[in-house]
Amino acid sequence: MANDDGRPLPQPRGPPPGATAPPEHVDKPQVYEIFHGSKPEDRDGSLASAPTSPEAPNNKRPTIADGLKTIKSDDWLKVHQIPCARQGFLTGIGAGALIGAGRYLFGARVPKAANWAAGGFLLGSIIQWEFCQYSRTQERVAMARAVEIIDRKQAEKKAKAEEAARRRAEANEKAKEAAQKSWYKFW
Template sequence: MGQDEDTPPRLRGPPPGATEPPDHVKKPQIYEIFHGSTTPERSELGSVSSAGPEGQPNKTPKPTFKDGVQSIKSNDFLRIHQIPCAREGLMTGIGAGAAVGMGRYFVGARAPKAANWAFVAFLLGSVIQWEYCQAQRRKEYAAMARVVEVIDRKQAEKKAQAAEATRLKREAQEKAQQAQKSWYKLW
């Protein structure tokens, strides 16, 4: 793979028998792209320095509920399907809300009270399913990181074994050449 046969392969991970995982496993980088809108408020928060004039800490105001509502754009609702776990959460919430609302209505509650129960069931179902899905994703990421770690260790072991085999083969060839050299010199 771009290396000469004479040079041993370069190891990516730790040497065999090392107990410490490779660097990229210690600090896994998970790349996930969200196509959210960038608002001026968000870019201002990212560019504010932590120290103000004369080296004093900068007291940035905490964002309020009003700031949160103002940061929501109408375009955000068109991209909700791109948010991980959003579909599962909303579908579970819709099902829970419909089931509880109809159940309360058929049991004898008036329509507004049944609608209130349906809305609460929708919120609870959505949030619970969202959190469950997020927990499953975190567990999956941890398992993937473990698989990458194991694969990297196996590759490092194989490369080390290949390097050792190459070194032993080279030594055997050198011994064979020395054995074939004549013990005398004519000139």
């Protein structure tokens, strides 16, 4: 069997070391699963050579070069569409310029001031990016809470409206029953 993307399904490994025996009604326990890219270990902790099949994919770890290969050229054209990128870059530019100019004015040579400016740019960009992402997360949580409260209020309002409609229907039934009773009484 294989997943939708053609990779083989995880294989069971058995119970962890020191685990108790399974109950009698369990024939074959499944405690661990081997996932794509992992290697089984021997009892002593060293990696065992796993049998490889021709259809099994290469189990090497991705490198930075592999990650850089996934970046497309039009990704650079869409940087402005990434949330918080603009704020991060502008803050980084300002921080880099301020720190670089400050270092230059206080006696550092140009290459050293440029290094400080680049570091200030990176630090300012990263800090602003993280702050913006944190703010977006908090805003998302607050919006979810507001939507939940609005939904709850609407449900309460709907329940009250249904209760009022039920009471009106009961009052109409009582009024019809009262109208159908005769106005005179034989005792």
